[in-house]
Amino acid sequence: MGQAILQVDNVDLGYGTLKVVFGASLHVSRGELVGLVGGNGSGKSTILRAISGMIAPWSGRIMFDGEEVKGARPHQMARKGLAHVPMGRQLFPNMSVRENLMLGAFLPEAKAARDENMAKVETLFPDLVRYANAMAGQLSGGQQQMVAIARALMLGPKMLIMDEPSLGLSPLFVKEVMAAIRRVAETGLPILLVEQNVKQVLAVSHRVYVLENGRQVLDGPSKELQGHPMIRKAYLGL
Amino acid sequence: MAGLDIFLQNVANGVLIGGVYALIGIGLTLVFGVMRTINFAHGDFVVLGMYSAVLFNALLGWDPYLSLLLAMPIGFFAGVIVERFILSRVIDAPPESALLATLGISLIIGNTILLTFGGEPRSVQVSYASSTLSIAGVNVSMVLLLAGIATVIMIGALYTLLNRTEVGRAIRGTAENRLGAELVGIDTRRIHSIVFGLGVMLAVMAGVTLIPLLFATPTNTGAVFTLKAFVVTVLGGLGNVGAAIAGGILLGVVEVLGASYFMSEYREAYGLIAFLLILLFRPEGLFGRTVKRV
Numbered sequence: 380m381g382q383a384i385l386q387v388d389n390v391d392l393g394y395g396t397l398k399v400v401f402g403a404s405l406h407v408s409r410g411e412l413v414g415l416v417g418g419n420g421s422g423k424s425t426i427l428r429a430i431s432g433m434i435a436p437w438s439g440r441i442m443f444d445g446e447e448v449k450g451a452r453p454h455q456m457a458r459k460g461l462a463h464v465p466m467g468r469q470l471f472p473n474m475s476v477r478e479n480l481m482l483g484a485f486l487p488e489a490k491a492a493r494d495e496n497m498a499k500v501e502t503l504f505p506d507l508v509r510y511a512n513a514m515a516g517q518l519s520g521g522q523q524q525m526v527a528i529a530r531a532l533m534l535g536p537k538m539l540i541m542d543e544p545s546l547g548l549s550p551l552f553v554k555e556v557m558a559a560i561r562r563v564a565e566t567g568l569p570i571l572l573v574e575q576n577v578k579q580v581l582a583v584s585h586r587v588y589v590l591e592n593g594r595q596v597l598d599g600p601s602k603e604l605q606g607h608p609m610i611r612k613a614y615l616g617l
Numbered sequence: 618m619a620g621l622d623i624f625l626q627n628v629a630n631g632v633l634i635g636g637v638y639a640l641i642g643i644g645l646t647l648v649f650g651v652m653r654t655i656n657f658a659h660g661d662f663v664v665l666g667m668y669s670a671v672l673f674n675a676l677l678g679w680d681p682y683l684s685l686l687l688a689m690p691i692g693f694f695a696g697v698i699v700e701r702f703i704l705s706r707v708i709d710a711p712p713e714s715a716l717l718a719t720l721g722i723s724l725i726i727g728n729t730i731l732l733t734f735g736g737e738p739r740s741v742q743v744s745y746a747s748s749t750l751s752i753a754g755v756n757v758s759m760v761l762l763l764a765g766i767a768t769v770i771m772i773g774a775l776y777t778l779l780n781r782t783e784v785g786r787a788i789r790g791t792a793e794n795r796l797g798a799e800l801v802g803i804d805t806r807r808i809h810s811i812v813f814g815l816g817v818m819l820a821v822m823a824g825v826t827l828i829p830l831l832f833a834t835p836t837n838t839g840a841v842f843t844l845k846a847f848v849v850t851v852l853g854g855l856g857n858v859g860a861a862i863a864g865g866i867l868l869g870v871v872e873v874l875g876a877s878y879f880m881s882e883y884r885e886a887y888g889l890i891a892f893l894l895i896l897l898f899r900p901e902g903l904f905g906r907t908v909k910r911v
């Protein structure tokens with residue numbers, strides 16, 4: 380797996396004295412859209428938090444772009460080229476959409492490529508142009524999610540990780556957000572997508588990891604897993 | 618006619634002193650807005666400014682405004698150090714830890730000054746203490762006018778910093794959403810240090826400009842100014858810089874008018890009464906958006 384942009388090797392994760400993820404391993408190769416699915420509290424967000432430096436692994440290691448990340452904080456991971464679209468979007472609510480995107484290009488390298496990235500973002504999310512001057516906090520959940528993804532892209536990242544972008548959205552918006560994610564993936568940007576909406580993830584991703592109670596129980600190409608009896612039973616309700 | 622003149626003069630004095638209160642309030646509100654911590658030592662940093670002017674005056678005969686050139690950067694770095702070595706360790710703990718930490722800092726500052734300077738009230742006599750300038754028929758005290766000019770310059774500089782610079786954008790982003798800021802690459806711990814440094818710098822500056830006007834004591838004066846800072850920010854709505862300016866000016870005018878038309882020894886009380894009344898009728902503050910706890 381020489382060209383994996385992200386490699387998580389056998390990590391244990393937890394909070395305080397409570398271990399919640401047991402020996403998780405996963406990788407994302409360049410150009411891949413990989414899903415990470417599992418029920419409530421199965422540890423998906425915890426894994427993303429560890430990848431972007433919000434919490435440190437208890438054991439195991441995380442490699443990003445060829446080097447081990449150890450003790451890096453989130454802003455340092457951003458500097459290395461990791462963009463994280465967190466749960467709940469975490470926009471700057473009293474700033475305009477444009478200001479949110481500008482802050483997305485806060486780092487010097489991102490600033491140098493700001494106009495270029497802005498143009499890319501505008502072709503990926505043509506609607507953004509319409510509400511560029513609106514306060515981010517005033518947008519609908521679906522629009523906010525688009526802004527959150529767009530802001531992450533303004534970093535000019537090497538990889539994108541996303542935590543439940545469809546959470547709390549109406550079915551129509553879920554479709555739109557998923558279509559947007561697919562468009563982003565088609566630009567070649569590697570993506571790790573955390574979702575509870577297994578059906579949608581299987582439809583857009585190349586591969587999927589399934590997590591249950593902090594343990595990996597299944598992984599493989601999405602096409603194959605679509606027909607897997609366990610997936611059909613537990614997640615697709617078939 | 619004479620009544621009107623006196624009224625206008627009082628209002629002018631109130632606005633000018635209120636500008637200094639605004640500086641104090643902005644410091645508190647900025648720290649709260651970004652760090653979500655109420656700094657109970659804020660008034661003690663004001664007093665630290667006052668005593669720095671006392672010190673430079675006693676040792677070198679410096680005018681307070683000359684001391685300011687040194688006191689402001691020292692205040693900034695003192696704030697950065699306090700944040701880095703004390704507050705940053707408790708900022709992610711439950712909120713009462715940071716609160717208690719600032720209370721501890723307040724005790725340390727007050728008592729260190731007490732040990733160094735003794736308890737007797739101190740001030741700085743300036744040669745222009747009783748000079749006045751007549752502007753459009755209103756006599757304005759020179760000391761207050763200088764304080765007003767310093768305030769306007771400082772608020773202008775702060776506005777430019779917050780709205781026109783990279784650091785300013787990073788500060789506003791961190792205030793709006795710390796995690797979001799961190800994820801776009803902003804080192805929010807560094808921003809916390811800078812903001813606390815700015816808060817202390819503003820407090821110190823206010824202290825230096827006020828010292829020709831009053832007598833300071835090591836521990837009491839700090840408590841008085843912490844209280845004033847609360848009044849100013851709560852009048853305006855905590856976490857909002859523009860509102861702190863309005864709150865400061867309002868407090869200054871209420872105090873001066875109260876003191877000159879009612880009993881002057883209750884000067885501090887008028888501000889508190891206004892504070893209570895406003896909270897009774899508008900709990901979210903005069904310009905209140907309510908502040909969300911994160």
Ligand SMILES: Nc1ncnc2c1ncn2[C@@H]1O[C@H](COP(=O)(O)OP(=O)(O)OP(=O)(O)O)[C@@H](O)[C@H]1O
Pocket residue numbers: 394399417418419420421422423424425426575
């Ligand atoms: N900050 C925290 N402190 C303590 N425990 C936590 C914290 N965050 C999560 N947990 C616990 O860790 C476990 C995994 O949580 P995590 O948020 O990673 O799950 P998830 O798969 O993202 O779930 P969801 O789909 O509900 O978002 C849960 O049992 C949760 O209660």
Ligand SMILES: [Mg+2]
Pocket residue numbers: 423424425466542543
């Ligand atoms: Mg989660």
